[in-house]
Amino acid sequence: MVSSDCEVMAVRANFHTHSTFCDGKNTPEEIVLAALKNGFSAVGLSGHGYTPFDLRYCMKDTEGYIAEVTRLKRVYKSEIEVYLGIEEDAFAPVDRSRFDYVIGSLHYACVEGRYYPIDSSYDHFKACLAAFDGDILRLAEAYFSTFCDYIRRRKPDIIGHFDVITKFDEVDVARFSCNTAYQALAERYAVAAAQSGCIFEVNSGPVWRGYRTTPLPNENVLHVLKRLDAPIILSSDSHSVDTLDYKAEEMTAYLRDIGFRYVMTLSHGAFVRVPI
Numbered sequence: 001m002v003s004s005d006c007e008v009m010a011v012r013a014n015f016h017t018h019s020t021f022c023d024g025k026n027t028p029e030e031i032v033l034a035a036l037k038n039g040f041s042a043v044g045l046s047g048h049g050y051t052p053f054d055l056r057y058c059m060k061d062t063e064g065y066i067a068e069v070t071r072l073k074r075v076y077k078s079e080i081e082v083y084l085g086i087e088e089d090a091f092a093p094v095d096r097s098r099f100d101y102v103i104g105s106l107h108y109a110c111v112e113g114r115y116y117p118i119d120s121s122y123d124h125f126k127a128c129l130a131a132f133d134g135d136i137l138r139l140a141e142a143y144f145s146t147f148c149d150y151i152r153r154r155k156p157d158i159i160g161h162f163d164v165i166t167k168f169d170e171v172d173v174a175r176f177s178c179n180t181a182y183q184a185l186a187e188r189y190a191v192a193a194a195q196s197g198c199i200f201e202v203n204s205g206p207v208w209r210g211y212r213t214t215p216l217p218n219e220n221v222l223h224v225l226k227r228l229d230a231p232i233i234l235s236s237d238s239h240s241v242d243t244l245d246y247k248a249e250e251m252t253a254y255l256r257d258i259g260f261r262y263v264m265t266l267s268h269g270a271f272v273r274v275p276i
């Protein structure tokens with residue numbers, strides 16, 4: 001990762017966090033307390049929306065989650081802004097009127113009615129790729145066309161980890177980053193998705209998990225987003241309080257090196273630009 005000579009101010013907030021209501025390690029209250037300890041001005045909970053075709057990672061008690069985050073908003077009102085978000089899978093729409101914001105993500109490829117997880121483990125990814133006969137371009141076309149159709153229809157507030165199919169690209173063979181046809185395809189879909197006006201998430205989750213050295217989306221996609229002046233938001237997709245504020249300064253410097261001069265954050269109930 002390149003570090004900038006310029007001093008950058010990282011935003012003290014994170015809106016992509018998972019708690020014990022789904023596959024996270026900490027309770028929502030522990031996350032809010034850790035955010036306070038980190039000096040955050042705001043924190044958002046974004047549990048995985050219910051996916052009936054795969055119950056391993058999603059929230060089963062969505063009502064309990066809504067009640068608990070609503071309680072925390074009230075309890076910590078004078079200290080920090082707490083937001084009730086959700087990470088909706090593109091294959092499993094939620095009632096977004098219940099939430100302050102929606103992160104729209106695609107975690108599966110559907111082949112002949114079967115849902116293949118893309119990013120939950122490297123073995124899952126390889127099984128998913130095998131469903132496309134090992135052809136990364138076919139997988140990428142299916143993934144991006146499904147995702148961009150969802151983005152156009154549902155217009156989530158935030159587009160989660162846009163090119164997550166590349167999450168494991170540094171694990172053994174660089175299938176995607178060495179393939180110029182793939183890069184052109186991803187850039188074409190990034191242009192299409194940017195027309196939605198939605199905020200693109202820059203997700204450092206695969207970095208703290210040790211899979212990648214740079215966040216998602218890949219740098220070529222980030223350059224496209226910069227050229228289009230598409231709004232971006234930085235998050236760590238944290239699943240424990242240890243990664244709530246993961247390398248925020250370093251990630252912000254990386255974005256500044258690419259040319260970004262502002263990121264989005266939630267403040268007083270609205271997404272606003274803040275300079276970096």
Ligand SMILES: [Zn+2]
Nearest residue numbers: 087105160161
């Ligand atoms: Zn996700």
Ligand SMILES: [Zn+2]
Nearest residue numbers: 016018087237
């Ligand atoms: Zn997530």
